[in-house]
Amino acid sequence: MIVQQLLLSFIASALFGMIFNIPKKLLINSGFVGMVGWMVYFFFAEHHLNNVLATFIAAFFVALLSNLFARLYKTPATIFSVSGIIPLVPGGTAFEAMRHVVLNDYNAAISLAAKAFMISGAIAMGLIFSEVVNQLIKRRRS
């Protein structure tokens, strides 16, 4: 089960790198970043942590690893983080919200949409927090 998740998230993230046209030699790295992000999320979600919090932690690790790779390979960090955050996007929640809209069940739809919105916000917060860590490291060095 875990191996299957590891493998699938690695392949999916690396292939997403191709959709974003990232350099060929960095595809493996972007796959790795996506895999770590998804495994962090998967681990916490399996242990019944709140989805929003799990997404936040996963996004934090994705961005942290991207900044690390960016420094190592001297290229923009975006290259690694774009495909890494794709698996964290709340596709399932947004889908459920849409399904309830179509069923005219607006109460359920709005609460699901709010949840999807919170998860998107958690991705943003994860990116911001790791950027803060990045800046602190940079300041320490100089």
Add this chain to the structure above:
Amino acid sequence: MPAYSDRTNEIVEVCLLAGKIMLESGGETYRVEDTMMRIAASFGIPRSHSYVTPTGIIFSIDKKNSTQFIRISERSTDLQKVALVNSISRRISNGELTLEEAYEQLKEVEAQKFAYPLWLQVIAAAIASGCFAVMLGGGWSNFLPSLLSGGTGFYCFEMIHRMIKIRFFAEFFASFVAGGMALLMMMAGLGEDLGKMMIGSVMPLVPGLAITNAVRDLMAGHLIAGLSRGAEAFLTAFAIGSGIALILSIR
């Protein structure tokens, strides 16, 4: 390094070319500003000013010259070009490139095609869709149908986007096609979980770059660029959602 102080026009041209390539290929606006100012500084112009939004670049050099403006109308996602321009600007800062060499190399990067041909991207999108359907807990029976509908959806997006330059419509239609394909496969007896199949097949349309860029630009203090990129991401999500909702409502 030789003095370039009497060749400001050419320096401005190199800066603007670098900025234009980066912005058109999906670089963050703060990175575009930073790159242009770094290039100018390494050619001996310490004080330059730039104002970059996702649709245009304004660049000026203190008091000496007239301000230059270029309009960006076509934007695509080609992160390889962003990386290449980034490394060229690094080499300029290290003093490894002369003005002429820098201009030539940037021209070469500008003329480059995408790193991956369309057919390869469609295959990548298809397999990624299949992987997502299984990853989200749909079971392996959903892999093949999600692969087919995801690939078709992505191909539709690229084709429609080339014909009609309205991104919103291309995304809406692509997610409609992907969802419709998933529904048809379900009816034909392929795959079990319609929800997981639909989510997997619209994944290649998700605005990953817009989300990342919006956050990074907002953090760098580029409020206008960040908000407009955020609006772009929201609009895309809305288009995908409407396409899927339409399929669900006619089911």
